[in-house]
Structures are given as C-alpha cells and as structure tokens.
Amino acid sequence: MRTSLLNKANGLLTPAFEDHTARKESIFRALAYFDIFRYPLSKEEIVEFMNQPADNRSIEQCLSELLNEGAVFSHQGFYCLQDNPLIMHRRNEGQQRAEKLLKKAGKIGRFLYQFPFVSGVAVSGSLSKNFAEENADIDFFIITKTNRLWLARTFMHLFKKLTFLTGRQHYYCMNYYIDEEALLLEEKNIFSAIELKTVLPVSGEKIMQHFFTVNQWANEWLPNCTYKKQLQKDPRRTVLKKIIEWLLDNKAGNALDKFLFRIISRRWKNKTEKQKTNYKGVMMGMITGRHFAKSNPGNFQAKVLQQYEEKIVKISGISYPPLTVSSVK
Structure with a gap:
C-alpha cells in the first residue's frame, strides 16, 4: 500500500484489472475514514461506505488480497487498518x-x-x-x-x-x-x-x-x-x-x-x-x-477531512483530488 492501488502501469492495464484495483482502493478509503474514529467495519459496512458500486461477493477477493498484503487486518468479522484486537472489542461494546x-x-x-x-x-x-x-x-x-x-x-x-x-x-x-x-x-x-x-x-x-x-x-x-x-x-x-x-x-x-x-x-x-x-x-x-x-466544536469537520487526506497520503503515498466540491467552513 506504499504505492497507489490505482497506478495504471503506463496505461497497459485491462479494464477488468482497473476495476479490481479501483475496488481495492475504494475499500481502503472506506477503512481509512473510519480508522480516524478507531471504528472497524463489517464486510457489509465496507460495501456501504465504498465510493465504487460493489456488493459483498465482489469485494471478497479484494479483501483477501488486502489481508495478504498486510494492508488490512481482520478480527471477529470486522476489518480495519490496525492490527489491534482491542479496537474490535471496543466496537462490540459500543x-x-x-x-x-x-x-x-x-x-x-x-x-x-x-x-x-x-x-x-x-x-x-x-x-x-x-x-x-x-x-x-x-x-x-x-x-x-x-x-x-x-x-x-x-x-x-x-x-x-x-x-x-x-x-x-x-x-x-x-x-x-x-x-x-x-x-x-x-x-x-x-x-x-x-x-x-x-x-x-x-x-x-x-x-x-x-x-x-x-x-x-x-x-x-x-x-x-x-x-x-x-x-x-x-x-x-x-x-x-x-x-x-x-x-x-x-x-x-x-x-x-x-x-x-x-x-x-x-x-x-x-x-x-x-x-x-x-x-x-x-x-x-x-x-x-x-x-x-x-x-462545530473545535472545527470538527475540517479536522476530520484533513486527517482523512493525511491518512490516505501517508499510507498509499499519493495525493488525491480535493475531498470536497465546496469549501469546508
């Protein structure tokens, strides 16, 4: 995950491969957002918060690859970016x-x-x-x-x-x-x-x-x-x-x-x-x-958006387009 999942390799990737890598990127983005709140997601929730059309079946291979790459961790049916079972326990109690x-x-x-x-x-x-x-x-x-x-x-x-x-x-x-x-x-x-x-x-x-x-x-x-x-x-x-x-x-x-x-x-x-x-x-x-x-306690929304962008940049090593289509107050 140190390089972008959307690296198109000089434009030689097939559409199917591009869809697959885009789906992995979308999964990662969803997990990265909720990682700000130390909140792991179930498979169903990952699908809900992806920015690409998907369903449970279509993301199974992507999740398996991300787990094997060490980019994502899973405990008790939840997925997150931290290998910390305590986060899963916190989620269950919450x-x-x-x-x-x-x-x-x-x-x-x-x-x-x-x-x-x-x-x-x-x-x-x-x-x-x-x-x-x-x-x-x-x-x-x-x-x-x-x-x-x-x-x-x-x-x-x-x-x-x-x-x-x-x-x-x-x-x-x-x-x-x-x-x-x-x-x-x-x-x-x-x-x-x-x-x-x-x-x-x-x-x-x-x-x-x-x-x-x-x-x-x-x-x-x-x-x-x-x-x-x-x-x-x-x-x-x-x-x-x-x-x-x-x-x-x-x-x-x-x-x-x-x-x-x-x-x-x-x-x-x-x-x-x-x-x-x-x-x-x-x-x-x-x-x-x-x-x-x-x-707007402590300019909360702007801070969350900033943390999200920083998290994506830090882990995937790429700067993405602006996270908002209008200014964040």
Whole structure:
C-alpha cells in the first residue's frame, strides 16, 4: 500500500484489472475514514461506505488480497487498518450500548417533534452508526418550518436548560438545525455524505424523505448506501404545538425569528472568539445562518477531512483530488 492501488502501469492495464484495483482502493478509503474514529467495519459496512458500486461477493477477493498484503487486518468479522484486537472489542461494546440507547433516542426524538415548528427529527452522530461510548450523547438533526428555525431552537434549548438540573443534558444534543428553505446541504464532501446517509429518521417522515431526495448528490460519494427509513409512524401534533404555531404564524413571528437569529448568532460568535468550552471541556463553536445552525466544536469537520487526506497520503503515498466540491467552513 506504499504505492497507489490505482497506478495504471503506463496505461497497459485491462479494464477488468482497473476495476479490481479501483475496488481495492475504494475499500481502503472506506477503512481509512473510519480508522480516524478507531471504528472497524463489517464486510457489509465496507460495501456501504465504498465510493465504487460493489456488493459483498465482489469485494471478497479484494479483501483477501488486502489481508495478504498486510494492508488490512481482520478480527471477529470486522476489518480495519490496525492490527489491534482491542479496537474490535471496543466496537462490540459500543454496539451493545448503542442498541440500548437507540430505544431511548427514539422516544426522545418523538418528544422533540412536538416542539413548535419542528417538522422533522433524526438521530445523528456516532449513535446513528450503531456505536456509543460510555456516557455517550444522543445527537439529533432537526428540520424546522421555513423562517421558524430560531423560534423552534429557542423553545427546545430553553427546555434543554432544565435537563441540566437532572443531569440528562447529554440526551438532548440538538446539534444541527436546518429549515425547509435550506434542505440542500451546502457542503458536499465525504464527511457530509456519510452523516447524511446514516441519520436515522425518528419523526417527520414526509419532510425527511424530501430532504433525502433533495440531497441525491450523496449517491455519488456512497452509491451502495441507502437512506434509512423511519420505523414508526409520526405522532399526532399536540394541541399546545398547534396553538403556538397558530399564534406565531404571522409577521410578528417572522420578526421574532429574525431577532432571535441576530441575538443568538452574535452570542455564539462571542463564545467562539473567546474560545469558551462546554461542560465536557471541548471548545464550543456554531456556524449560523438565517436558515441553518450547526454545532462545530473545535472545527470538527475540517479536522476530520484533513486527517482523512493525511491518512490516505501517508499510507498509499499519493495525493488525491480535493475531498470536497465546496469549501469546508
């Protein structure tokens, strides 16, 4: 793996051989990305996160060759770039914790759906990939009605302040908001594609399916990975939700949402400039716009993309094209 798997040997390779080497390269890229998180993959997961069309059968020979070359290691049915059985043990433990936590996440997600102007809720982060550390957070992706994101977020975060009193704040991490005006994600890269393809819809089935349809660009990055389906029917809207939405469905609601956007954006800019940290000691950050708000602790996405590129270059000895088709903020 010290030289590129895609070296075409002066253009003399047959198409079949080129397909085979491209498939090996794609397997390696998938493993390299999740190696950043010390997260081994099953054969089925490798196929899901490859950037080449493939299935379980078509990658068996490739995996066998990579194992024989010492480029990939396998333990307990999982594959990774490190010959470390402890990583596999960590994966198994994390998966067991996730199975329990996902049940709680479903209940919380359906509860969050009842907040005013919330039209879609999905589980995101590591839990959506069926993994949870000890004392793991439950991360949520939220879609709101157009021009009501900041009202919805304010209602939800006022409630979250109460959860600190009971020590349950880590169950209510609403990290990424968009409204129905901004369903198409601006950042189109491997990080965004994986997050998009792995979110688990909890409520708001119609808008979540529309969100997936709008973001078909992710299929170019992950052609074998299908969007996840919502497992339960949407709960009925509560009377309180209907009343608040009716009361603020006017010019006053528009003005209040704009006001909250300005105030909260200014406050988060101040937090970022002062390098304030959260209750876990992680530097806080949030990227905001009129129609979106997303947590960005320590410029996390950009760091992951940089580590991914460095890992590919270091191990395969070749620099690849840019990892994103739009700038990483």
